[in-house]
Amino acid sequence: MxxxxxxxxxxxxxxxxxxxxxxxxxxxxxxxxxxxxxxxxxxxxxxxxxxxxxxxxxxxxxxxxxxxxxxxxxxxxxxxxxxxxxxxxxxxxxxxxxxxxxxxxxxxxxxxVILFAPEDLSLVKGSPQNRRKFLDMEIGQINPKYLYYLSKYQTVLKQRNQYLKKMAFQKKHDPLYLDVLNEQLATSGSVVLKQRLYFVQLLEKWANEIHQKISFGKENLAILYKSQMSLTSELSESDIYKLLLHDLKQAEDKDLNQLTTTVGPHRDDLVFMVNEQNVQTYGSQGQQRTTALSVKLAEIELINEELGxxxxxxxxxxxxxxxxxxxxxxxxxxxxxxxxxxxxxxxxxxxxxxxxxxxxxxxxxxxxxxxxxxxxx
Incomplete structure (x- = not known):
């Protein structure tokens, strides 16, 4: 291309x-x-x-x-x-x-396109929001289905958060309507989560290979998908749907108290591990920059693998x-x-x-x- x-x-x-x-x-x-x-x-x-x-x-x-x-x-x-x-x-x-x-x-x-700018060096050290944005932009390029369901998820999430605030102020609510919102959120959210898990699995494979080369074989890189849910890449969309629906239901009281949805892909993050240590917390600046560079170069190979x-x-x-x-x-x-x-x-x-x-x-x-x-x- x-x-x-x-x-x-x-x-x-x-x-x-x-x-x-x-x-x-x-x-x-x-x-x-x-x-x-x-x-x-x-x-x-x-x-x-x-x-x-x-x-x-x-x-x-x-x-x-x-x-x-x-x-x-x-x-x-x-x-x-x-x-x-x-x-x-x-x-x-x-x-x-x-x-x-x-x-x-x-x-x-x-x-x-893959963009590598100075701010991308803070991919490792920056906020979870930056890493979620990174996932959304890169997965969206190779999978239009992801963008479609991410948009649906964000729309329902906004509706659910608005309803939580309305329930809190009016001191009454319609539990059936909240159930409908939970089901819609779990339907789109399960697709988003499944695609993220797949992407991270591929990204880690390429990033570790590149990271080893840049570090002259001294360091191994692992990329973990961090979620409040018990997620593994082996789970199907149906399994993730059931988990997310269950967790949304369990979190309703907490969500009402905080007036926001506390469970779901909009709260998740990535963790980068170099030689089994969290490089965000314990890595040197050089290790953090090598990790960011490895991830960016890995995207290139991943897209080629997926799209040819x-x-x-x-x-x-x-x-x-x-x-x-x-x-x-x-x-x-x-x-x-x-x-x-x-x-x-x-x-x-x-x-x-x-x-x-x-x-x-x-x-x-x-x-x-x-x-x-x-x-x-």
Whole structure:
């Protein structure tokens, strides 16, 4: 899979821009606040319909403009696909080969990307919410069914929480209605949980192999799915449904007291273990960064295993956050394997690390000033 070309209209500080890319390595070079990360972000938004930098899609619309549009031509094994993503005051609109898609789950998955940005180094040390978001975004790319049931789960969860608050204030409730909400939540939640368990099992296999290589065989990495429920990967969706329904029923008094749903995938987390110790709590900064890097690289292999094609890799100024050894490991992993887009403030430090001939885009003030196939010396 590769992104052959992209066209931006009214996207942040780009009024109009059209570029075609190398199938291997593309480097966006520029000082801070010139637009290199905006360009990388546009590829992410084209893939997943949302930004990794903002929760409000309208922020990508250029100042004093009514809409922003991203159009990309994606090359896959057996076909070329044109993707279009439009954001306006009316919301989002997505098209595949010119045909508007009524559901995001019908659109997401046509262009698979893995983003590695400085904030991803906090995947290990950051909040459980960040790790749940990581699971949702990555599983959603390879399994549209997951996005569909996650959306249903979130809708029912909101209804249940609203009803809990209503019950508390009115001092009365309809137990049958709560039972219906519990059943709906367990139905969608069991699909979400089953897919998460499957994904984590595959992720651990690849991440441990990569982690061992980066640590020169000194460390083993295990990834555990942490839940209040007694979950194992061997459980079927039906088994998980029964467990979740039982736990939701058991937690009703507690939920009424706290005015929120305390059980379910929205409360779960990931735990990373290096040599059987929790790296979030006891690991060094180097171990935490190696773990984050291993997980990101594992995603690449996992997507290839599941879909039969490598995704596109987006590296947003991440090399500056890694030491020389990890930079070398990362660039060796990329070597001729998948299309990569990389942002940096300078390219001189890359010369000794690159085995791939890059296509370099020099960016200033929302414009690509020039394009080169050689690193400036």
């Amino acid at each position: 590769q992104l052959n070309e992209i066209t931006l209209t009214n996207y942040r500080n780009y009024t109009q821009l059209s570029l075609d890319f190398s199938p291997k390595l593309n480097v966006f070079v520029g000082d801070n606040a010139q637009g290199k990360t905006n360009l990388l972000e546009s590829i992410y938004v084209l893939s997943l319909t949302k930004s990794h930098r903002s929760n409000h899609e309208k922020e990508i619309i250029a100042w004093n403009q009514d809409f922003a549009r991203i159009k990309g031509l994606v090359g896959k094994k057996n076909s070329n696909i044109e993707l279009t993503m439009i954001v306006s005051s009316k919301g989002k609109k997505t098209k595949v080969n010119g045909l508007e898609q009524s559901k995001l789950s019908q659109y997401i998955g046509h262009l698979n 094609e490598y995704p596109i890799l987006l590296l947003d100024d991440v090399l500056s956050e890694l030491d020389d050894d990890r930079q070398v490991q990362l660039m060796e992993f990329i070597d001729n394997k998948l299309q990569t887009f990389l942002t940096t403030t300078s390219v001189g430090h890359l010369e000794d690390k690159l085995k791939i001939k890059p296509k370099i885009f020099y960016i200033s003030n929302g414009e690509v000033e020039r394009i080169s196939d050689d690193i400036d010396r």
